[in-house]
Amino acid sequence: MSTYTPMIQQYLKIKAQYKDCFLFFRLGDFYEMFFEDALAASRELEITLTSRDGGAEERIPMCGIPYHSAENYIKNLVEKGFKVAICEQVEDPKTAKGVVKRDVVQLITPGTVMEGSMLEEKENNFLASISEFPGQTFVITYNDLSTGETSVARVTSGWESVLSELFNQPVKEIVVSPDLPENYQTDLQQRLQITVSYQLECGVDNSFASLTEHIWEDNQLLEGFGRMLNYLQNTQKRSLDHLQPARIIQLQEYMSLDMFSKRNLELTQTILRKGKQGSLLWVLDQTVTAMGARMLKKWLERPLLNKKAIEQRFAVVEAFLEQYFERESIRDALKSVYDLERLSGRVSYGNVNARDLIQVKHSLQKIPVIKQLLSQFKSESVRSLAEGIDDLQELAALLDESIKEDAPLTIKEGGIIKDGFNRTLDDYRDASRNGKKWITELEQREKQETNIKSLKIGYNRVFGYYIEVTRANLHLLPEGKYERKQTLTNAERFITPELKEKESLILEAEEKSVDLEYQLFVELREKVKQFIPDLQALAEKISNLDVLQSFATISEINNYVKPSFNEKREISIEKGRHPVVEKVMKNESFVPNDVKMDEASEVLLITGPNMSGKSTYMRQLALTAIMAQIGCFVPCEKAELPVFDQIFTRIGAADDLVSGQSTFMVEMLEARHAITRATENSLILLDEIGRGTSTYDGMALAQAIIEYVHEHVKAKTLFSTHYHELTSLENTLKSVKNVHVRAEEYNGNVVFLHQIQPGAADESYGIHVAKLAELPDELITRASEILKQLETGQNQATLPEKSEPVHQVAKEPEQQMSFFEVKEQRPSSDKHRSTEEGALVRELRHLNILEMTPLEAMNALYELQKKAKK
Numbered sequence: 001m002s003t004y005t006p007m008i009q010q011y012l013k014i015k016a017q018y019k020d021c022f023l024f025f026r027l028g029d030f031y032e033m034f035f036e037d038a039l040a041a042s043r044e045l046e047i048t049l050t051s052r053d054g055g056a057e058e059r060i061p062m063c064g065i066p067y068h069s070a071e072n073y074i075k076n077l078v079e080k081g082f083k084v085a086i087c088e089q090v091e092d093p094k095t096a097k098g099v100v101k102r103d104v105v106q107l108i109t110p111g112t113v114m115e116g117s118m119l120e121e122k123e124n125n126f127l128a129s130i131s132e133f134p135g136q137t138f139v140i141t142y143n144d145l146s147t148g149e150t151s152v153a154r155v156t157s158g159w160e161s162v163l164s165e166l167f168n169q170p171v172k173e174i175v176v177s178p179d180l181p182e183n184y185q186t187d188l189q190q191r192l193q194i195t196v197s198y199q200l201e202c203g204v205d206n207s208f209a210s211l212t213e214h215i216w217e218d219n220q221l222l223e224g225f226g227r228m229l230n231y232l233q234n235t236q237k238r239s240l241d242h243l244q245p246a247r248i249i250q251l252q253e254y255m256s257l258d259m260f261s262k263r264n265l266e267l268t269q270t271i272l273r274k275g276k277q278g279s280l281l282w283v284l285d286q287t288v289t290a291m292g293a294r295m296l297k298k299w300l301e302r303p304l305l306n307k308k309a310i311e312q313r314f315a316v317v318e319a320f321l322e323q324y325f326e327r328e329s330i331r332d333a334l335k336s337v338y339d340l341e342r343l344s345g346r347v348s349y350g351n352v353n354a355r356d357l358i359q360v361k362h363s364l365q366k367i368p369v370i371k372q373l374l375s376q377f378k379s380e381s382v383r384s385l386a387e388g389i390d391d392l393q394e395l396a397a398l399l400d401e402s403i404k405e406d407a408p409l410t411i412k413e414g415g416i417i418k419d420g421f422n423r424t425l426d427d428y429r430d431a432s433r434n435g436k437k438w439i440t441e442l443e444q445r446e447k448q449e450t451n452i453k454s455l456k457i458g459y460n461r462v463f464g465y466y467i468e469v470t471r472a473n474l475h476l477l478p479e480g481k482y483e484r485k486q487t488l489t490n491a492e493r494f495i496t497p498e499l500k501e502k503e504s505l506i507l508e509a510e511e512k513s514v515d516l517e518y519q520l521f522v523e524l525r526e527k528v529k530q531f532i533p534d535l536q537a538l539a540e541k542i543s544n545l546d547v548l549q550s551f552a553t554i555s556e557i558n559n560y561v562k563p564s565f566n567e568k569r570e571i572s573i574e575k576g577r578h579p580v581v582e583k584v585m586k587n588e589s590f591v592p593n594d595v596k597m598d599e600a601s602e603v604l605l606i607t608g609p610n611m612s613g614k615s616t617y618m619r620q621l622a623l624t625a626i627m628a629q630i631g632c633f634v635p636c637e638k639a640e641l642p643v644f645d646q647i648f649t650r651i652g653a654a655d656d657l658v659s660g661q662s663t664f665m666v667e668m669l670e671a672r673h674a675i676t677r678a679t680e681n682s683l684i685l686l687d688e689i690g691r692g693t694s695t696y697d698g699m700a701l702a703q704a705i706i707e708y709v710h711e712h713v714k715a716k717t718l719f720s721t722h723y724h725e726l727t728s729l730e731n732t733l734k735s736v737k738n739v740h741v742r743a744e745e746y747n748g749n750v751v752f753l754h755q756i757q758p759g760a761a762d763e764s765y766g767i768h769v770a771k772l773a774e775l776p777d778e779l780i781t782r783a784s785e786i787l788k789q790l791e792t793g794q795n796q797a798t799l800p801e802k803s804e805p806v807h808q809v810a811k812e813p814e815q816q817m818s819f820f821e822v823k824e825q826r827p828s829s830d831k832h833r834s835t836e837e838g839a840l841v842r843e844l845r846h847l848n849i850l851e852m853t854p855l856e857a858m859n860a861l862y863e864l865q866k867k868a869k870k
């Protein structure tokens, strides 16, 4: 180290404290990066890597970016999940002795960005923290620095539940203790793809007592909150006045959706594209404010369990539907309400400008209109929404009398404060205006006195005010009075003592007025700061209102109806539709279907060809239940539902590639999750369980799962399967009912009618689907042959007969196992046969059943049998 120059030594010392950040080291007009940082930054930002002499033998890798364009580079790095430490010169280089003092003034991390350009308007930007406690207990906290909201939640059911809670939330960064087990940290980074940061210190400073009063006695919540707060203080190094008291999220008050269900049901983003388009949120979002959009997402993540609270929301939606015109007026008024939450954040953070405050004013001016509109509703539920709203007209008036409508973006160059707001400012402005008027008059006087019509008075930054006379007229100027200042090609510029005297008065007044404007603006900002809690409360009311009007709007557009709840655990949906699929289908129309489930039908066994609509039917029920429990109307003609405490799913592509588990393993994990945690008030959707393993294995597992759910869990369960044989379970299990999706054959092709009907499907249409997918004709013919052979019973030795209840297969696994042991059981005398069969068994052993489709498995089986018959 000692061989390095003092500046590099300073760099290394600071960098040692910010090891996990890119250190932007200010050198004049540039932020420079050195060593490893330079190598990584040049790669990530595609900027040129250079090097410099740093006192040691080897040159030091270096790259830099101009400070004025740093924002884009920082944004780029932060979006990729990196952290940036901004290290500034903290003393004037002119007066510094030795190396200029430098210090990190701010850390910009994915969870703490404040710049508007780095934030998604309709999405929160959360920093979360996790604290671990004995007994499988964890406290999670959330903070959105841009809005100031903070919340804490306690998870008491282990690490998987923590992952489920965090999954799909807009958490960009998570603060943990360095002692959090390594595998947990890996889960956060790899499965949830969140940047992990560390903070050991969890104490809460007394100055934050007002935020934590209500959790002061609860050491766990306090510690969780403290971890996040300490991290914020360490990274932000500035005012955190807009932080709101930590809201306690009681997880047991909401429907629980595990990670798999959140993903499979595509509530807020789709599995494949990871975007909003195609998700339920995409269909439901008719909000008109950014705050409302963020609130809708929160509601969707946490459906309610409290029937009264849900019905309260229904009542508002219903009233909004009844009074269309008033609702449309509210919607219009809401369009002029800006993002009060983030504006408050900027006020507190100190990066608010005059235009932001104008937005606050315009928003506030709309509030009385909105209140008035709400009071015009017949429904008490809607009128009561207006009651709690404080319209903050005093703040609106203050901003109206102080800030100019056309104020500039910068706050240091004047032009912000209105005339009449401050006496001294008015005086300065008068002086400057009068001075300017005097100059116009002087120009007239000079023209007359000199008789030069083209004489004019101008201004530039270098010479100030001057009198300009063209070369041709110079002879008309009297001697002595004018002092030459500048010579141009065609003219000369002069000054006079009188002009200079006025000029200094004008400039002085202007300078003073600009300074005073800045001072007044800062004072104003401080005044607005006092209103932050009120603005935040107002923002919350407006967000709720926006979400409710969005529910009404979307219910009207899509013909949704109000569901009702029952205590009998019965589901009765008439002509139900899938909210997203019906929107996505362009030219064809969606086929509505009923769902009826009661005590006699706890488990619906759904059979039908692939692509006929089984999983659509299952998801549609889950989405309908979720929509109902967030307080939205639902896509059907009539719906009666229980309030579901949890929804579990095992649907569709399940590859959890990141965690490195096989498809089948994930399938089993999801199934375990469902059957171990569900209660009789839950909804379970199991799609094609067992598909990922060999036929018998899969069928046996599927049957055992149905039996287990039926006997022990008793949750309402939809189970789709292509194991046609399972349909006989209806005869032995009292609450299992078969339904199937109707498909008809037409000229050798299959036509899907997407209609759910009672009873079991009678045939597998797999080959027809393969035909639709245009597999080669030869292959299709061959598959048909094989199917025929299989159906005519040539394989009786290995396949159960259709009429034979399959659950016996599951109950007698020894029968299958014995096939593998065939070699050992053979009498040793029959050597020839035994070698051949040995080869057969070997071949059988080497089949990778996990990777086979059922059709491939059938083919392989057929080949094996052919050999065996020989």
Ligand code: ADP
Pocket: 581, 589, 590, 591, 592, 593, 608, 609, 610, 611, 612, 613, 614, 615, 616, 617, 754, 755
């Ligand atoms: P399965 O689960 O039986 O393989 P899906 O539920 O994935 O089938 O449905 C396949 C396709 O059929 C869907 O993408 C959709 O386009 C269409 N579909 C499903 N249900 C309906 C319906 N009720 N009405 C119209 N089209 C439907």
